[in-house]
Amino acid sequence: MTLLLRTQNLSAFYGDFQALFGIDVEIGQGETVAIIGANGAGKTTFLRAVAGALAAPPEAVMFEGRAIGGMAPHDIVRLGIAMVPEGRRLFQSLSVEENLLLGSHSERNGPWSLRRVYELFPRLRELRRLPAPSLSGGQQQMAAIGRALMSNPRLLLCDELSLGLAPVVIRDIYQCLGAITAEGTTVVLVEQDINRALDASARFYCFQEGRLALAAPTKNFDRAALTAAYFGM
Numbered sequence: 001m002t003l004l005l006r007t008q009n010l011s012a013f014y015g016d017f018q019a020l021f022g023i024d025v026e027i028g029q030g031e032t033v034a035i036i037g038a039n040g041a042g043k044t045t046f047l048r049a050v051a052g053a054l055a056a057p058p059e060a061v062m063f064e065g066r067a068i069g070g071m072a073p074h075d076i077v078r079l080g081i082a083m084v085p086e087g088r089r090l091f092q093s094l095s096v097e098e099n100l101l102l103g104s105h106s107e108r109n110g111p112w113s114l115r116r117v118y119e120l121f122p123r124l125r126e127l128r129r130l131p132a133p134s135l136s137g138g139q140q141q142m143a144a145i146g147r148a149l150m151s152n153p154r155l156l157l158c159d160e161l162s163l164g165l166a167p168v169v170i171r172d173i174y175q176c177l178g179a180i181t182a183e184g185t186t187v188v189l190v191e192q193d194i195n196r197a198l199d200a201s202a203r204f205y206c207f208q209e210g211r212l213a214l215a216a217p218t219k220n221f222d223r224a225a226l227t228a229a230y231f232g233m
């Protein structure tokens, strides 16, 4: 396995409050890995620290062998890390297509373009001139994924893709993940929907109160160990 992302003793703070404690995670090129954990476990904080939204010592986040902890978010996008944030975060005053084009500012080369994003999500092509708020939740999620893909990331960080969406919509979105990983993109999935996340990934990490509580493959793992790691019982 060629290592793509590695965190080493990664801690994160909001002011005086410590949200992450010495997280060590290794993610290989081409893998799809889930991060699960109860509310407040630190999953979003972890993604934000990797994406440069929180301070971190440089060596705490290694990407393709380069120390990137604490680098500016736009520089991290340029290196090939993109985030689909919790709650989609589309620019409400912009059209769908304008939102997608915002993702291409990093000017990275790669397989993804407007045309390819519209092939992946044909509905978005039909809706491309509409303002983002006129889309359904599922369509907004597709636009948020599309925007992240427009930067041609090597690593795609997905925060709660399924949140607030109907099961049939969630299934559609997860089916599209296959097309994304087929391009060689590595994916980190943070999910409330544990079964969905485990189905889509080969390995998982479980966080508990800011600490790494369990790392295991998604096949034949110990359910009791997961329950203990998840709930702290």
Ligand SMILES: Nc1ncnc2c1ncn2[C@@H]1O[C@H](COP(=O)(O)OP(=O)(O)OP(=O)(O)O)[C@@H](O)[C@H]1O
Binding pocket: 014, 017, 019, 037, 038, 039, 040, 041, 042, 043, 044, 045, 046
């Ligand atoms: N902006 C912030 N300021 C202060 N504390 C924060 C902030 N964001 C998160 N926290 C705290 O940091 C801890 C980790 O939060 P985080 O959002 O990373 O958890 P999470 O695992 O993503 O939870 P959820 O499943 O609810 O999304 C929580 O105790 C939370 O209250």
Ligand SMILES: [Mg+2]
Binding pocket: 043, 044, 045, 086
């Ligand atoms: Mg979260």
